[in-house]
Amino acid sequence: MLPLEYPPLTLLPFSLPLLAPLAYYQVAFAFLMSLVIIFIYWLMLRYGPPGGAVAFLVFLVIGACALAPMRYDLLPAACTLLGLIMAHQKRWRMAYVMLAIAVLLKIYPILLFPAFFIAEQQSTERIYVPADSSLRGLPSHLYRTLLGCVRWRWSNCLFFFVPLLAVTGFFALLDFQNAVVSQVSYFLHRPIQVESLGGSLLWLAHLGGLNWRIVYDFGSINMYTSLNSLVAPVLTVLFVLAVAYIFWLQWQSRLTLTQTVIALTLAFITTGKVFSPQYLIWLIPLLAYAGAFNKAWTILWGSVSLLTMFIYVAFYSQILNSTHVHMPVGFFEVAFIRNILLALLTLAYLFNWFRTREQQTITPLCPELTPPSFSTPFTPQTPE
Numbered sequence: 001m002l003p004l005e006y007p008p009l010t011l012l013p014f015s016l017p018l019l020a021p022l023a024y025y026q027v028a029f030a031f032l033m034s035l036v037i038i039f040i041y042w043l044m045l046r047y048g049p050p051g052g053a054v055a056f057l058v059f060l061v062i063g064a065c066a067l068a069p070m071r072y073d074l075l076p077a078a079c080t081l082l083g084l085i086m087a088h089q090k091r092w093r094m095a096y097v098m099l100a101i102a103v104l105l106k107i108y109p110i111l112l113f114p115a116f117f118i119a120e121q122q123s124t125e126r127i128y129v130p131a132d133s134s135l136r137g138l139p140s141h142l143y144r145t146l147l148g149c150v151r152w153r154w155s156n157c158l159f160f161f162v163p164l165l166a167v168t169g170f171f172a173l174l175d176f177q178n179a180v181v182s183q184v185s186y187f188l189h190r191p192i193q194v195e196s197l198g199g200s201l202l203w204l205a206h207l208g209g210l211n212w213r214i215v216y217d218f219g220s221i222n223m224y225t226s227l228n229s230l231v232a233p234v235l236t237v238l239f240v241l242a243v244a245y246i247f248w249l250q251w252q253s254r255l256t257l258t259q260t261v262i263a264l265t266l267a268f269i270t271t272g273k274v275f276s277p278q279y280l281i282w283l284i285p286l287l288a289y290a291g292a293f294n295k296a297w298t299i300l301w302g303s304v305s306l307l308t309m310f311i312y313v314a315f316y317s318q319i320l321n322s323t324h325v326h327m328p329v330g331f332f333e334v335a336f337i338r339n340i341l342l343a344l345l346t347l348a349y350l351f352n353w354f355r356t357r358e359q360q361t362i363t364p365l366c367p368e369l370t371p372p373s374f375s376t377p378f379t380p381q382t383p384e
Contacts, residue, residue, distance in 0.1 A: 005186045005219065008171035008179050009104040013072045030069035037068060040078050040285050047085050049291040049359065056288035063280040063305030066313055071278040076106035080261070081285045083116070087257055092120050092153075096160035104167050107183065108282065111243070111264050113160060118250055119257040126151045133252050145251070191222040194327070195311065196275040197339045198231045199223055203332040214325050220274060221325055235271045242267035245350065258290045259349075259357055266346040275339070277312045280305060296354035300345040307338035 017028035037060065044053035060068055068074060079102035086095035099116060102109040121127035128148050130141040171179040192198040194214065202223050206212050213224040246263045249255040255263065265286065269279045287301065311334055318328045348356045 005183060007104050007107060007168070007183065009101075009167055010072065010106075013075055013105070026070075033069045033072065033074050036074040036078055040074070040081065043078075043081060043085065044285075044288055047088075048289050051293065052288045052291065055291075055293055056285060059284040059288060059301070059305065060281075062302060063284060063308060064278065066309060067278050068281060071281060073106065073278045073281040076102040076109060077282050077285050079105065080109050080112065080282075081289060083112075084258055084261060084286070084289065087116060087119060090123055092116075092156045093159045095120075096156055097163060100160045100163040103164060107187075108265070108268060111268060112261050114247060115250060115257060115260040115264060116160075117157065118247070119260070120156065121152050122253065124153055126153055127251075129251070129253050133254070186218065190218045190220075190273055191224055192228055192232060193220045193222050193274040193276075194331075195221075195277075195335050196273055197270060197343060198235050198273055199275075200332065200336040200339045201231055202227060203336065214327060216325050220276070221319060232273055235273065239267055239271040242271065242346075242350065255357075258286065262286050262290060262292075263346075263349055266349055270339075270342055270346045277308050280308060291359035292356070294355060294358055296348065296356045300341055300348065300356075304338055304342050304345060307334060307341070311335060311338065 013032070014029075016032060017025050020028035041053050041056060044056050048056075064071075079098045083095045083098035083102065086092070086098060095116060099109055099112060103113075118127065122129065126148070128141070128145045130137065130145075132141070168179065192202060202210070202212060202225050205225070205227055210225055210227060215222060215224065243264065246255065246260055246267065249263075250257075250260045262283065265282055269275065269282070287297070292301070311331070315328050315331045315334075319326060319331075345356070348354055
């Protein structure tokens with residue numbers, strides 16, 4: 001049986017621990033994820049900024065210490081990071097391959113493909129970059145950009161699409177319904193989950209008298225109200241607008257590839273119908289690689305991480321029992337504060353408030369292990 005909500009390739013990481021005795025499955029799985037953590041740490045030492053490896057461990061302890069060894073989200077996060085490293089070295093074929101593997105493990109990285117494609121064209125100077133960032137000149141700039149599409153490098157995209165289509169096609173031949181249809185249907189029909197930003201908005205409406213029903217389905221604790229059909233589309237529109245703005249900034253070379261990937265991931269998590277604590281794992285290696293160590297990140301990301309872990313540790317053990325869903329006192333209040341901070345952090349990154357896109361460095365614990373040079377992105381840091 002193929003996974004209902006995850007890509008079929010997830011069978012691989014979940015099957016490997018079965019090589020150990022069944023009684024030790026959780027231990028074997030945690031051991032494999034620990035190896036992935038060590039691998040990401042090594043990548044940070046080898047390719048990250050000074051102090052990036054330390055920041056990765058600190059972020060992981062603050063935001064995911066109770067989750068990381070139990071969640072396979074580390075695998076797509078590691079593949080995405082490897083894709084970025086390959087892209088910064090202009091090894092585009094490997095960059096696309098790693099991104100394809102990330103998508104085959106977790107669907108969300110497919111959103112990053114246009115960012116990689118734009119960055120590749122910019123690195124080879126095959127795409128028109130407008131000097132004027134005003135909206136007045138946008139139509140003419142878009143026309144000039146699209147007119148030059150014959151000069152774009154298309155061949156490397158095959159290293160993204162061929163593995164993606166080959167693996168998905170193989171599993172689709174075995175079970176098309178569960179390999180393709182179920183994932184799309186699962187995502188479209190999911191209601192709003194209690195810990196998401198949409199859940200916080202519905203909670204506010206409930207305080208004003210809105211009736212709701214909270215049930216456990218779709219693998220999470222969800223809310224059913226008469227406003228679901230309004231809140232979910234509004235969040236989708238906000239997500240589409242954020243994505244368009246992010247690609248507009250990247251097209252103008254005002255965002256590096258790493259910054260674009262972080263911005264897209266932040267927008268996806270913030271406006272999604274579901275917020276799960278392991279989503280922080282998607283961002284942690286990216287933030288460490290980007291050098292997100294300044295004061296704003298320390299305050300905002302640290303607060304988001306600590307509140308997320310507090311929700312997971314303090315509340316989730318009280319929510320579910322064998323007969324019904326019980327929402328502990330204080331759950332929605334804490335989730336609301338966390339979601340407001342996450343939304344603020346996302347807006348701050350998109351508009352560079354508090355200089356959140358500036359790269360920082362910190363003194364590593366073991367300076368002798370840090371290489372003397374850092375593989376910087378091929379586009380300059382934003383001067384804003």
